[in-house]
Amino acid sequence: MREKATALGFDDLKIAPADGIPQAPERLRQFLSAGYHGSMGWMAETEDRRASPKTLWPEARSVIMLAMNYGPDDLPENHPLAHLEDPSTGGISVYARNRDYHDVIKGRLKELASFLVSRAGGDVKVFVDTAPVMEKPLAEAAGLGWQGKHTNLVSRELGSWFFLGSIFTTLALPPSGAEIDHCGSCRACLDSCPTDAFPAPYQLDARRCISYLTIEHAGPIPEEFRAPMGNRIYGCDDCLAACPWNKFASAAREAKLMARDDLKTPKLADLLTLDDAAFRKLFSGSPIKRIGRNRFLRNVLIASGNSHDADLLPAVRSHLSDDDPVVRGAAVWALKRLASEEIVETERNARRGKETDPDVRKEWR
Incomplete structure (x- = not known):
């Protein structure tokens, strides 16, 4: 045996x-x-x-x-x-x-x-x-x-x-x-x-x-x-x-079981662009596929908020209108972490009185 x-x-x-x-x-x-x-x-x-x-x-x-x-x-x-x-x-x-x-x-x-x-x-x-x-x-x-x-x-x-x-x-x-x-x-x-x-x-x-x-x-x-x-x-x-x-x-x-080179230290900027089809393709055969694109993107957005990388702001902003409320909330949190106080205030003013998404309103408050 x-x-x-x-x-x-x-x-x-x-x-x-x-x-x-x-x-x-x-x-x-x-x-x-x-x-x-x-x-x-x-x-x-x-x-x-x-x-x-x-x-x-x-x-x-x-x-x-x-x-x-x-x-x-x-x-x-x-x-x-x-x-x-x-x-x-x-x-x-x-x-x-x-x-x-x-x-x-x-x-x-x-x-x-x-x-x-x-x-x-x-x-x-x-x-x-x-x-x-x-x-x-x-x-x-x-x-x-x-x-x-x-x-x-x-x-x-x-x-x-x-x-x-x-x-x-x-x-x-x-x-x-x-x-x-x-x-x-x-x-x-x-x-x-x-x-x-x-x-x-x-x-x-x-x-x-x-x-x-x-x-x-x-x-x-x-x-x-x-x-x-x-x-x-x-x-x-x-x-x-x-x-x-x-x-x-x-x-x-x-x-x-040996690490794929593209999964050792993947760039957050690349991961932020994943839609459902791209997520499934990238993680085909991987245990990561089990959690789904939305949960994975939630994690990527939180990492983006901790990155101190202002270059990620456009990609983070694009997820403020994501179909999933958890992704939207994580995007708001990441945006607040990355943006300067002036940018945060500009975003608030632009959205104040117009925001209809209760999940995003809650995060902004």
């Missing part, structure tokens, strides 16, 4: 018993009770099935956990946060700079699962982040790594730039043994967060997390988080990049 997994592009394979995360239900309940899941109602709706693999599939006896590395190339010179040095560009999370990992990994998992069945029998189910499966606690129980203080999985061999996939099986396979926590007194990940999204070590309030705000959150982004977002337009890697265990990370081996 390990040899086959390596041949398929996986970087590690470990096994956990299907009942190996007894602490997960209570931790999940506390997370949901605190409201830390924000608008991700599907987490509460699937709480029972999510809390235990045995609830999701009672016949499961073992869970094979796989890791596939997606580390950025040329580390440490090509730092994953290099985009922060140029506010005229947009920052896209490392994992989303090429193909959708669901498409890449699921086919490999199915092939590995078929290999297992052909050699040992049993029934199998494969999952890649699309079902109510708590991959990180299972990966910790299997020994792939441990959940760090930023709640992401960390490996002593791989760092934290890797995807997880799982194969549930009715076979009773020998467990690998759980990994222990190696964070020690380090709090680099907690201190790096631009929006203070960690109320305590090992706890994440998604409502304050830039990854959640730019990807899962559908409405206007709360104003208190707009300036701290900087030029992060899809996801955020700050807490991952801060982890010292990433000194052991390596670049992705899978070509489909």
Whole structure:
């Protein structure tokens, strides 16, 4: 199994018993009770099935956990946060700079699962982040790594730039043994967060997390988080990049997970011109396509407002009449950030008494 997994592009394979995360239900309940899941109602709706693999599939006896590395190339010179040095560009999370990992990994998992069945029998189910499966606690129980203080999985061999996939099986396979926590007194990940999204070590309030705000959150982004977002337009890697265990990370081996050059540091000026058709073309096969043009453009407009680049003003103004009210509101906020007080006043006077769009009126007030 390990040899086959390596041949398929996986970087590690470990096994956990299907009942190996007894602490997960209570931790999940506390997370949901605190409201830390924000608008991700599907987490509460699937709480029972999510809390235990045995609830999701009672016949499961073992869970094979796989890791596939997606580390950025040329580390440490090509730092994953290099985009922060140029506010005229947009920052896209490392994992989303090429193909959708669901498409890449699921086919490999199915092939590995078929290999297992052909050699040992049993029934199998494969999952890649699309079902109510708590991959990180299972990966910790299997020994792939441990959940760090930023709640992401960390490996002593791989760092934290890797995807997880799982194969549930009715076979009773020998467990690998759980990994222990190696964070020690380090709090680099907690201190790096631009929006203070960690109320305590090992706890994440998604409502304050830039990854959640730019990807899962559908409405206007709360104003208190707009300036701290900087030029992060899809996801955020700050807490991952801060982890010292990433000194052991390596670049992705899978070509489909290697960053496209045009998505490493895309120019905001170019992204502001995207209509729906151009957005779909640019992000065809990318996980970014899932959030749609309007939500993506909302993020780009906020980054534009933080750019201090007055050359973006014409492109920002063009979105004051966008069909989507959230885009219009983000355009107003960006315009106010970019324009001088004189320009802001001129715009106000031009629109005063004539504005019929309640979303834009609210932003101007």
